[in-house]
Amino acid sequence: MPQSSISRPILEARDVRKQYAAHTALDGVSLAVPEQSIFGLLGPNGAGKTSLIRIITQITGADSGEILFKGERLNPSHIGQIGYLPEERGLYKKMKVGEQLIYLAQLRGLSRPDALARIKKWLERFDIKAWAEKNVEDLSKGMQQKVQFIATVLHEPQLIILDEPFSGFDPINANLIKDEILRLKQEGAAIIFSTHRMESVEEMCDSIALINRSRKVLDGPVTAIRNQFKNNTYEVEGQGRLLVVHPDFEVVEQRERENDHFYARIQLHAGTRPNDLLRFLIGQVQVHSFREQIPSINEIFIRRVRETMPETLNETANALL
Amino acid sequence: MASKFLLVAQREYLTRVRKRAFVVLTLLVPFIIAGFGVLVGKLATSDESAEIVDVRDTSGLGIAARLTQLSTPQLQFLPVAGSLPEAKQNFQKDKHAGLLYLPAGLDVQNPEGVQFFGKGNISLGKETRVQKALNEAFAELKMQRSGLTQTQLDQLRAKVPLSSVSLDEAGKEKDSNSGVTTGIASVLAILIYFFIFLYGVQIMRGVGEEKSSRVMEVMLSSVKPFDLMMGKIVGIAAVGLTQFLLWGLLSWGASAVVVPLVMKDEIAKAKTEVAAPNAKASPATVADQAAASAERMNPAKRANVISGAFEQAGKLNIPIWTIVFGFIAYFLGGYLLYGALFGAVGAAVDDQTDTQQFMFPITMPLILSYVVGFSVILRNPDGPVAFWMSMIPFTSPVAMVIRLPFGVPAWQLGLSITLLIMGFVGTVWVASRIYRVGILMYGKKVTYKELSKWMFYKG
Numbered sequence: 074m075p076q077s078s079i080s081r082p083i084l085e086a087r088d089v090r091k092q093y094a095a096h097t098a099l100d101g102v103s104l105a106v107p108e109q110s111i112f113g114l115l116g117p118n119g120a121g122k123t124s125l126i127r128i129i130t131q132i133t134g135a136d137s138g139e140i141l142f143k144g145e146r147l148n149p150s151h152i153g154q155i156g157y158l159p160e161e162r163g164l165y166k167k168m169k170v171g172e173q174l175i176y177l178a179q180l181r182g183l184s185r186p187d188a189l190a191r192i193k194k195w196l197e198r199f200d201i202k203a204w205a206e207k208n209v210e211d212l213s214k215g216m217q218q219k220v221q222f223i224a225t226v227l228h229e230p231q232l233i234i235l236d237e238p239f240s241g242f243d244p245i246n247a248n249l250i251k252d253e254i255l256r257l258k259q260e261g262a263a264i265i266f267s268t269h270r271m272e273s274v275e276e277m278c279d280s281i282a283l284i285n286r287s288r289k290v291l292d293g294p295v296t297a298i299r300n301q302f303k304n305n306t307y308e309v310e311g312q313g314r315l316l317v318v319h320p321d322f323e324v325v326e327q328r329e330r331e332n333d334h335f336y337a338r339i340q341l342h343a344g345t346r347p348n349d350l351l352r353f354l355i356g357q358v359q360v361h362s363f364r365e366q367i368p369s370i371n372e373i374f375i376r377r378v379r380e381t382m383p384e385t386l387n388e389t390a391n392a393l394l
Numbered sequence: 395m396a397s398k399f400l401l402v403a404q405r406e407y408l409t410r411v412r413k414r415a416f417v418v419l420t421l422l423v424p425f426i427i428a429g430f431g432v433l434v435g436k437l438a439t440s441d442e443s444a445e446i447v448d449v450r451d452t453s454g455l456g457i458a459a460r461l462t463q464l465s466t467p468q469l470q471f472l473p474v475a476g477s478l479p480e481a482k483q484n485f486q487k488d489k490h491a492g493l494l495y496l497p498a499g500l501d502v503q504n505p506e507g508v509q510f511f512g513k514g515n516i517s518l519g520k521e522t523r524v525q526k527a528l529n530e531a532f533a534e535l536k537m538q539r540s541g542l543t544q545t546q547l548d549q550l551r552a553k554v555p556l557s558s559v560s561l562d563e564a565g566k567e568k569d570s571n572s573g574v575t576t577g578i579a580s581v582l583a584i585l586i587y588f589f590i591f592l593y594g595v596q597i598m599r600g601v602g603e604e605k606s607s608r609v610m611e612v613m614l615s616s617v618k619p620f621d622l623m624m625g626k627i628v629g630i631a632a633v634g635l636t637q638f639l640l641w642g643l644l645s646w647g648a649s650a651v652v653v654p655l656v657m658k659d660e661i662a663k664a665k666t667e668v669a670a671p672n673a674k675a676s677p678a679t680v681a682d683q684a685a686a687s688a689e690r691m692n693p694a695k696r697a698n699v700i701s702g703a704f705e706q707a708g709k710l711n712i713p714i715w716t717i718v719f720g721f722i723a724y725f726l727g728g729y730l731l732y733g734a735l736f737g738a739v740g741a742a743v744d745d746q747t748d749t750q751q752f753m754f755p756i757t758m759p760l761i762l763s764y765v766v767g768f769s770v771i772l773r774n775p776d777g778p779v780a781f782w783m784s785m786i787p788f789t790s791p792v793a794m795v796i797r798l799p800f801g802v803p804a805w806q807l808g809l810s811i812t813l814l815i816m817g818f819v820g821t822v823w824v825a826s827r828i829y830r831v832g833i834l835m836y837g838k839k840v841t842y843k844e845l846s847k848w849m850f851y852k853g
Binding site: 094127130131132149152155157159161162163164165166167168176177179180181221224 | 398401402405409413603604607608609610611612613614615616617618834847
């Protein structure tokens with residue numbers, strides 16, 4: 074698979090294996106997260122994403138294989154440079170917001186004065202300054218999520234791992250978090266996004282790795298992957314009666330709409346160029362739109378799984394829906 | 395990462411000490427203790443005022459006079475006159491404890507028809523005391539009839555002071571005071587027992603809270619499970635020590651203020667009785683008693699008694715430094731051993747209600763050592779039960795501190811502490827393994843089989 078060549082990776086996993094009593098959680102997974110980028114770790118529930126994250130965050134260790142952080146073997150001295158937002162959110166309920174943030178930051182190696190200054194800044198940015206002296210249990214769920222997000226990034230980690238970061242946020246706050254994530258990237262951090270809802274992060278990710286059934290199925294920069302998987306299919310919308318009988322192209326899908334309108338997907342045979350199709354169409358109908366169909370990551374994933382492990386397709390497809 | 399361990403311990407300490415429940419409990423308990431002190435004091439003084447038993451003697455044998463002589467501080471006999479029905483009415487009217495009736499024509503050899511009237515049910519203790527005095531009076535009467543003079547009788551009457559002496563291994567004699575020894579042993583055992591229970595359960599709850607609030611995963615990405623567990627155990631130990639220390643100080647202070655205030659009637663009464671002894675049956679004894687009880691109520695004097703007890707303990711055969719050192723060792727060792735286990739239980743279960751099945755095997759040896767300690771070990775501190783229970787790490791913290799004041803051979807103490815340290819290291823190891831796996835395990839009904847598997851999971 075083509076690796077990102079933008080910059081050297083901040084994190085690299087090499088042939089990582091993890092076995093639990095009954096099942097294999099990770100079966101030789103290798104991937105590289107480029108510096109200052111957003112990396113999507115995608116896959117259905119139970120694919121092994123959380124196992125991999127727990128190894129990167131040093132909650133558990135890999136059975137074999139190695140993890141390199143900035144070229145060094147991962148060790149406890151890296152804890153302060155990694156931030157982690159787990160899917161299962163949780164804070165000490167009976168602790169005040171401010172104290173809790175200080176405590177978590179101190180555990181990540183931040184000094185108390187530094188922590189205080191940064192907390193002030195973040196609470197202002199999220200407009201929850203009035204809540205600093207409140208117990209966490211008195212906060213609404215959305216606000217607790219904001220506090221937890223602050224706790225994740227307060228020590229200004231160079232690698233931020235966000236497991237399902239948008240779950241539990243309303244659309245307005247989700248946008249707020251999205252902007253913050255982009256800003257963090259701008260400031261130099263690398264972000265790992267873990268999600269099973271692939272469409273939600275596709276637009277934000279620079280590169281991705283797809284994991285299914287403990288194995289990496291696909292990885293690389295998003296644009297490269299999508300280009301790699303496009304199959305010369307064009308979407309056409311227009312008016313008129315479309316009738317394609319041509320040796321160079323083939324209709325994959327065609328739908329008639331009211332007022333003599335239509336929608337069609339047409340695949341070009343090898344050697345045929347899009348302009349040939351366009352010319353053919355112009356002679357026949359009124360063309361309103363004409364664009365290449367680039368498959369979504371979701372589609373690529375399903376296709377990829379079908380290619381590699383046909384027997385698991387249904388199961389996986391169900392998990393995705 | 396020692397600093398993280400300290401941060402965790404610090405958080406555990408501060409969040410608990412600042413809780414309202416902690417403050418309330420810390421302030422309230424000393425007053426409850428002081429209240430108990432007042433209650434016990436009141437009961438003690440009321441018990442100490444002599445019970446008066448009227449004696450209507452129509453036998454003409456002079457029993458009433460002899461009984462008066464046999465009066466003790468607790469029990470005084472008062473000869474009365476008049477008919478039996480009158481006497482019956484009078485003793486109740488005077489609020490006396492009872493009426494002893496000796497009928498006319500009583501046969502010394504075969505005294506039948508002696509009656510004791512009491513108000514309501516007569517307690518066994520009261521009856522025994524009256525019976526004893528009566529027997530003694532008849533014995534004296536018989537002795538006199540058999541030819542002894544009153545002087546000879548007075549000489550025969552003897553109160554033998556009994557002082558116990560204990561021999562140490564070198565054969566050196568020392569005063570022994572089984573009361574003080576037993577007292578020290580009981581207090582130490584109770585302290586350890588309650589400390590482990592009260593704060594061990596807090597460890598379990600704390601872990602349970604971290605688990606149910608799902609904060610665990612965030613914590614684990616920063617702190618090693620072992621540091622998290624030990625930080626919690628040590629932090630809560632500090633909470634416990636703070637609370638015990640405050641209880642000790644406040645109880646002392648509260649009894650210094652509250653007791654004299656509430657008990658001032660008793661103290662004043664005792665003082666006037668000392669100052670102006672009236673013409674009661676045996677005024678000197680009553681006054682002495684009252685003075686003694688007044689003195690006991692005086693906190694300043696009581697403090698002296700405590701420091702005096704330490705001085706005395708030196709004179710007695712009580713190994714003070716062994717006790718101090720041993721208590722600290724077993725206090726810490728026992729708490730850490732059980733604390734780790736409580737932590738593991740908290741980690742193993744999802745739901746607080748599920749803790750019962752795992753609590754039982756943990757608390758069993760602790761309760762056993764407490765119960766057996768007070769029933770068997772205290773009576774026979776050198777017996778085989780005492781020996782074995784003071785060797786097993788799960789029971790030794792309570793069992794051994796009970797034995798300490800009675801003197802324990804050095805090799806036994808050494809072996810027991812070594813075993814305790816090994817036991818402590820072992821349980822912490824086991825507990826940290828269970829903890830490490832359990833804290834991230836949700837929605838699984840845990841069995842013992844499952845737990846034993848966790849111990850061998852790889853990191």
